[in-house]
Amino acid sequence: MTNKALVTGGCGFIGSHIVELLLKNGWSVSVLDNLSSGSLKNIKDFRSDIELLIGDVRDEEILNNALKDVKTVFHQAAFISVPKSELDPAECYDVNIGGTIKIAKIAYKKGVEKIIFASSCAVYGDNKKIPLSENDALNPLSPYAYSKMAGEAILKEISQKTKINVSVLRYFNIYGPRQNPNGRYAAVISKFINDSLKRKKITIEGSGEQTRDFTFVKDVANANLLAANFFQRNYEIFNICSSIETSINCLAKEVSKLTNGVEIVYVNGRKNDIQRSCGSVKKAQDLLGFEPSVKIGEGLKLTFNNFKEREE
Ligand SMILES: NC(=O)c1ccc[n+]([C@@H]2O[C@H](COP(=O)([O-])OP(=O)(O)OC[C@H]3O[C@@H](n4cnc5c(N)ncnc54)[C@H](O)[C@@H]3O)[C@@H](O)[C@H]2O)c1
Numbered sequence: 001m002t003n004k005a006l007v008t009g010g011c012g013f014i015g016s017h018i019v020e021l022l023l024k025n026g027w028s029v030s031v032l033d034n035l036s037s038g039s040l041k042n043i044k045d046f047r048s049d050i051e052l053l054i055g056d057v058r059d060e061e062i063l064n065n066a067l068k069d070v071k072t073v074f075h076q077a078a079f080i081s082v083p084k085s086e087l088d089p090a091e092c093y094d095v096n097i098g099g100t101i102k103i104a105k106i107a108y109k110k111g112v113e114k115i116i117f118a119s120s121c122a123v124y125g126d127n128k129k130i131p132l133s134e135n136d137a138l139n140p141l142s143p144y145a146y147s148k149m150a151g152e153a154i155l156k157e158i159s160q161k162t163k164i165n166v167s168v169l170r171y172f173n174i175y176g177p178r179q180n181p182n183g184r185y186a187a188v189i190s191k192f193i194n195d196s197l198k199r200k201k202i203t204i205e206g207s208g209e210q211t212r213d214f215t216f217v218k219d220v221a222n223a224n225l226l227a228a229n230f231f232q233r234n235y236e237i238f239n240i241c242s243s244i245e246t247s248i249n250c251l252a253k254e255v256s257k258l259t260n261g262v263e264i265v266y267v268n269g270r271k272n273d274i275q276r277s278c279g280s281v282k283k284a285q286d287l288l289g290f291e292p293s294v295k296i297g298e299g300l301k302l303t304f305n306n307f308k309e310r311e312e
Pocket of ligand 1: 008012033039172173
């Protein structure tokens with residue numbers, strides 16, 4: 001029998017790459033998405049190969065239907081914006097905590113074997129250790145970060161009380177084709193590429209010496225597939241990152257090169273911006289066999305080409 005998966009948030013940036021990879025590997029795939037930040041454009045190339053349910057992860061009726069015969073859940077759907085979570089914490093908690101509770105409850109009822117949960121490096125907050133390991137102290141600084149920490153706890157509890165196996169993937173900064181470049185809170189790479197394609201200046205907030213750990217989205221999809229086959233331990237947390245620190249200045253220069261020298265300008269930095277962020281990928285390498293294979297230069301080119309195609 002083929003493996004049946006439910007990908008919540010499968011019309012989103014990361015979710016759509018997971019769906020694509022699962023299909024390539026012969027899985028049968030259902031997607032549940034309310035299209036609040038995702039788009040049908042992200043799944044247009046394989047729309048006819050999946051079962052698509054448009055609805056909310058908080059809706060028990062739709063979850064009962066979506067989880068029928070499902071063995072593995074890739075739970076990607078979320079209220080994703082840190083700044084917006086400060087403005088509307090109730091909605092953030094409702095989607096990220098309430099939705100995860102409902103998924104856990106109905107997954108148990110339906111006999112799901114495995115849940116893979118999209119968590120975030122935001123749970124480490126301003127922990128200054130470099131690189132960050134999974135057992136380092138958590139210091140969430142926003143409703144979004146607290147909601148991800150709570151999601152991890154809810155799934156830990158269910159993994160202890162039932163036979164459901166859980167892998168938590170703490171994504172660091174993910175980038176790549178299909179990432180949304182619009183809006184005030186867009187992720188830095190998609191924003192830089194989008195601005196430079198429009199011949200707008202690349203704007204760096206602060207000195208640009210801040211560093212982040214960037215991971216290409218296809219590597220993240222692969223990490224999810226590896227986690228789906230990980231049953232050694234009931235509940236395990238993995239950083240999904242590259243373990244390479246890249247400064248925002250370096251990133252801006254690379255993007256500017258791709259667009260024949262779009263100008264880089266500096267504005268005031270964000271309040272409380274984290275100066276350095278880098279994760280240790282060792283545990284995912286050792287236990288999952290995960291390798292972040294796409295280096296930043298190559299990943300930027302692939303992303304740039306995808307954004308250019310989308311514009312044409
Ligand atoms: N992109 C990153 O760098 C990053 C970093 C850390 C963690 N994450 C996590 O990875 C996951 C995927 O993020 P992404 O970057 O692909 O964002 P995205 O916005 O592209 O994907 C999220 C998807 O979930 C859907 N969704 C949102 N609320 C929903 C609800 N209530 N019911 C059903 N569907 C809903 C959206 O429509 C969207 O398609 C999220 O859980 C996010 O918190 C992302």
